[in-house]
Amino acid sequence: MVSWGELRRWDAAAVGGVADGLNRQISTLVALNEEVAGAAKPHGWKGDAAIAANNRGTALITGLEQRVAEAAAVRRAAHEVQIALERLSSVVAETDELARRNSWLISDAGEVVLQPVVIDLTDPALAAERAKIHEELVDRVEQIVRRANDVDADLAAILTRAARGEITEQGAGTLAQAADAGTAQSGLTIIGPPPEGTPADNKAWWYSLSDTAKAAVFRNNPEWIGNLDGIPCVDRDAANRIILDREITRHQSVVDHNPGDEDAKGKLDGLRTIESRLNSPQPGQQQAFLLGLNTRDDGKAIVSAGNPDTAADVATYVPGTGSELASIGGDIDRSDRMVRAAQRAGSTSTAVITWLGYDAPDSILDAASESYADNGRGALAGFTDGLRATHEGPPSHNTVIGHSYGTTLIGHAASDGGLNTDDLVFVGSPGVGVDDVSQLKLDGVDQADIGKRVHSTVAEHDIIRLANIEVVPPGAGEFPGYGQEPIDIAHGPDPTDPDFGGQVFTSDPGTEGPVYLGGLSGAAHSEYWNLRSTSLTNMGRIIAGEPTS
Secondary structure: OOOHHHHHHOOHHHHHHHHHHHHHHHHHHHHOHHHHHHHHOOOOOOOHHHHHHHHHHHHHHHHHHHHHHHHHHHHHHHHHHHHHHHHHHHHHHHHHHHHHHOOEEEOOOOOEEEOOOOOOOOOHHHHHHHHHHHHHHHHHHHHHHHHHHHHHHHHHHHHHHHHOOOOOOOOOOOHHHHHHHHHHOOOOOOOOOOOOOOHHHHHHHHHHOOHHHHHHHHHHOOHHHHOOOOOOHHHHHHHHHHHHHHHHHHHHHHHHHOOOOHHHHHHHHHHHHHHHHHHOOOOOOOOEEEEEEEOOOOOEEEEEEOOOOOOOEEEEEEOOOOOOHHHHHHHHHHHHHHHHHHHHOOOOOEEEEEEEOOOOOOOOOHHHOOHHHHHHHHHHHHHHHHHHHHOOOOOOEEEEEEEOHHHHHHHHHHHHOOEOOOEEEEEOOOOOOOOOHHHOOEOOOOHHHHHHOEEEEOOOOEHHHHHHOOEOOOOOOOOOOOOOOOEOOOOOOOOOOHHHOOEEOOOOOOOOOOHHHOOOEOHHHHOOOOOOOHHHHHHHHHHOOOOOO
16 A cells, blocks of 8 residues: 555656656667568578578567567556656645645644644634644545555556566557557556545545546546536536537437437437537526536436636525426526526625436425435535535635425435535425424534524415415325325425524515415416516525625
8 A cells, every 4th residue: 555655755757767768769669670570581581591580580570579569558657657646746745735734744654633733723613624624634635545556556557467478469560560559558547436435535536636537537437527526617517518418419319210209309408408508608697517417317407607616605506396307497597597686786706506416306296205305415415515625715605595395305405414505595485394493404504593594485476385285186086095195295384484483585476376276376486586576686685695685
């Protein structure tokens, strides 16, 4: 195992010198190819001696081709190791400097040890900051050493194969062809992301790779990082654009061969919508980034209006029942509107993310189940952790906004292990899985202040107000044993209820429905993002960290 102390002493230039020396020797031999071949078959020489000399010369040439192939394999390995070591040496120095600036010391064994300090470690904010730095240092050391051991093992394997004669000229006819054959049998592998790694682990792994290694991941394995929390926004976007192009091509082929495939048509429409938003933003729209894509089942996608790694205010919008890849355009439009609302409220730098990273219920009856929230809460928690891990500069003000069943998912995530965000917003909620705000947890927010950070609204005419009324499913009573029991589609009390304990902000009444529904309507449930609406204005204020009305 390579240690941190050994990593400090690794010399990329020395390895590069080996590669350069081998390159000179191989070039010299390749240039002599014709002369060597001619020496084995002197012109005009005939007889038994000529045959014996020719056989001996051919054997020597074959042996020389073998040596050239081996040398070429080692040359390529040494060159790639040099590139890897240059990156590793750089990140080791940067990590040591990060530790020094924050009064930590990394021992030769890789242990992160606290140095004597004169600051007040009883200060909760300072203690939290130091703990965060310590965690980052531990993750960096782990992933840098992991990458170093991978490089070391790869080089050792190539040298062993060359020493055992396992790298061959593969029937080359010339020394140049032998060199090409040897080169093709060499090269470092690219170590994949850490198994079940945290966003911080994933960030440290990506940080340890050279630009050459990262380029290989983009070229050969973009799916490694496209949906991986902890990878910088720009890099996730680059990987997902590659995947997006592939998926558009694949779904277009399916539609071309089977025009009646409505599922493929719908997904293709959604993929085209994402492509258009990425490549052809409308005037006033921010650059968009594709942070996740998956076309299985109903499809999933994560699209950010603005770069969350650099924005001062970052919001994650979680849509509700009926959301799917085919109809993602409407949700992206909502995010774009929230960006403009936050800017009007004073946000100087904003990113709003459409997070369709879970399988949403297909219907109101499906929405009675908590399984969709339970299945998606881990993904949402990991995503919010990833936003923190990759953010550059001072911490951003982060908000998670849910609509309809999206609020239920957020509530389950925040009550399970907590969400790494500053504020929660529940819009048109059927309940969030808890009885009051005291059961919700936000990382870095004192539990005594949680009620100040949870904001809810419901329109006067929103049909979601019927959530606490039991719904009788279609077919009830028509067939024995089917649909006999009404379904309760609520997931707890209305978070706008004063007893829930959070902040309530104003929404416009919404479209009024028929008298027999008490004036409630489905239209009002979807009007919170109408232009110039009170609810949209208030959501912009929350994203910007400003008070609401």
